[in-house]
Amino acid sequence: MIGWKRSGEENGVGVSLQETNPVWYGENYRYLMGAIASIHYYLDRYIAVKNGQDLIPTAPPQRPSWSDAPPALVTLSDRFHLSDFEENILLLCVGRALHPQFRELYAIAQDQPDCTYPTFHLALNLLPEPHWQAFTPHAPLRRWQLLHIATEEDITHSRLQIDEGILHYLMGEPYRDSLLAGVIEPLTPTTLPLPPSHFALTQDLIPLLQQPDALVQLCGSDPEQAAAIAQHLSQSLGRSLYGLKASALPTDLAAVKQLVSRWQRWATLAPNLLLIEQDSNATHTAALHLFLQTIPGGAIVATPERITVPHRAIAPFDLPRLGYSEQLHLWEAALGEQAQGLNGQLQGLVAQFNLSPATIQAASQVPHAGASAQEYAHHLWAFCRNHARPKIEHLAQRMETLATWDELILPPREKGILRAIAAQVQQRAKVYEEWGFGRKGQRGLGISALFAGPSGTGKTMAAEVIAQEFRLDLYRIDLSAVSSKYIGETEKNLRQIFDAAEAGGAVLLFDEADALFGKRTQVKDSHDRHANLEVSYLLQRMEAYQGLAILTTNLKDSLDEAFLRRLRFIINFPFPNQESRGEIWRHIFPADMPSQNLNYQLLGQLDVAGGNIRSIAMNAAFLAAHGGEPVQMKHILEGAKAEYLKLGRSLTPAETMGWIDPD
DSSP: OOSSOOTTTTTTSOOOHHHHOHHHHHHHHHHHHHHHHHHHHHHHHHHHHHTTOOOOOOOOOOOOOOSSSOOHHHHHHHHTTOOHHHHHHHHHHHHHHHOTHHHHHHHHHTTOTTOOSOOHHHHHHHSSSOOGGGGSTTSHHHHTTSEEEOSSSOTTTSOEEEOHHHHHHHTTOOOOOTTTTTTEEEOOOOOSOOOHHHHHHHHHHHHHHTSTTOEEEEESSOHHHHHHHHHHHHHHHTOOEEEEEGGGSOSSHHHHHHHHHHHHHHHHHSOOEEEEEOOSOGGGHHHHHHHHHHOOSSEEEEESSOOOBTTBOOEEEEOOOOOHHHHHHHHHHHHGGGGGGGTTHHHHHHHHOOOOHHHHHHHTTSOOTTOOHHHHHHHHHHHHHHHTOOOOTTTOEEEOOOOOGGGOOOOHHHHHHHHHHHHHHHTHIIIIIISSGGGGOSTTOSEEEEEEOSTTSSHHHHHHHHHHHTTOOEEEEEHHHHOOSSTTHHHHHHHHHHHHHTTTTOEEEEEOGGGTOOSOOOOOSHHHHHHHHHHHHHHHHHHHOSSEEEEEESOGGGSOHHHHTTOSEEEEOOOOOHHHHHHHHHHHSOTTSOBOSOOHHHHTTSOOOHHHHHHHHHHHHHHHHHHTSOBOHHHHHHHHHHHHHHHTOOOOHHHHTTSSOOO
8 A cells, every 4th residue: 555545455355456546557667667777777887887888978767757646666765765875775676576687787797696686885886876874774774674684794795685565565566564464464344334422432533543653542341343443443544454463462572573663664654553452361461562662653452441551652442332222223223124023022132232233233134034023033132142142161151041930949038039030130121221220320230139048959040040031141150260369360350251241141140159258357458458349349340230140158147238238139048848848859850751659748858958859869860760660769768868978967767757668
């Protein structure tokens, strides 16, 4: 690119101007050949003088004129401020690359048959207006690596060679740099309009990015939306957009400096816009900081949170999340007439999933021919759930949700609270958006709950039931694994979980809350103070999370009352009584399992929780299957003995009374 937008560069393909602008391409070629002809003229005169020939005074050939945009050589010399002598040195190298005749001329001019290449020594003797400064490392030819110098000789007699990317550029071909390839790549422009909040942000960024040393930071958790903003900015500024992932940077800092130099060379030739995407790979932090310190202006760095770079000013901007009304408008625009046929189900989908405009556009392609409104809404929901599925496998476990309300055996009061939680999950769109509670602020809009009770009493199953009813993903997070002894690491892990889960509003089940919660202790040192901050951060994110976040604990009494007050729901899962245990036994066996003479009332005598009942039932089923029999009370008795042995308990006669006929 030579200062104006080339056709074909917009899509990152790089189409030759020979095809898209043949007039310029022809004029550029003629101008370059005319410039090389002047080098041929200087070579002929130099050789003639060496041979003692008399010369007729002549002038170097005039370079051709051009009608429209300047030739590549003119643009390059102007951008890098090359003197006439430096430009002619560059042409010495171009001539050798394009014309085999030059090799013989260089050998003759230097009285060395093997010296078929130009050198600084030859340039000093051959070209007009020579100056030694052109050879220094900080002069344009070497600073921008427009040519390369072999190191086997001293500087004046070393071989000079044109850089391949610069040669292609001078010939009018799309710029290619082997060092940048695979690290900095062109990005495909978007045709989707920006939502109003993001468009307003671009209007603030355009004046900044027009400054020569501008570096802008977009802080947010959605790199796809940051890329969309960068694409619109590049179009508004008339620049091509390129992308760099921080994880692609080399870890060797010398290689990073070389990469910056090559990018700066390209940016000098054609002002571009670079989007740098930060990720969580800590091994590249030093490389990223060095890259940001030394890169020229015209760059956007997209980060999950604000970063600071020593000795470099970065203008930070928060990337606003798309609100409900913006999301709804995007859906309606993408679906068109199909939105009307969803019979109001679109609102619930919009309230649940926070997707990018590109993903919403992709969702509009979900097949709907012949499907009812209910079936089409179901397909859209499945599409959104799959695309919004958070990538937090290293911090959370996605669980299959098959449990139903009938399988969940709880006292009426506790089950009623669970129904209330489910109702709030279902009615969030109406209360927060249609009725306007969400417009009064985001604080406190998250649905947070604490499930307290002994192990095996149904806390996890209750979360499964709610997730299953609303076709949501359920993620189990072990807080004991998330917590870290290093200050700041726990919050970092929690931030990754919530940020990743926001797009789909998954149900988050934070297990073993006792690992993080506890009675607020007297602050004696920085670690005590930070432990309280970790808890506060978790509760703050739960209050703002657009989905359902659940904490579980076996020791509710150990939790601080100040923390409990910030949770919207608290449910105590009691140890099941005999009647409840009988109901659990009634629902624990699959319908396809053969059974014989099972007495659920007698089975309820076993003084164990639901989790243990499931283990006993599983053991009994394997015993019966191995014996080729249906499941009977004798098999459950053997399974119970194995489970009690694991628990370190003994079966009492009262628990198994009436199970087995003495005969």
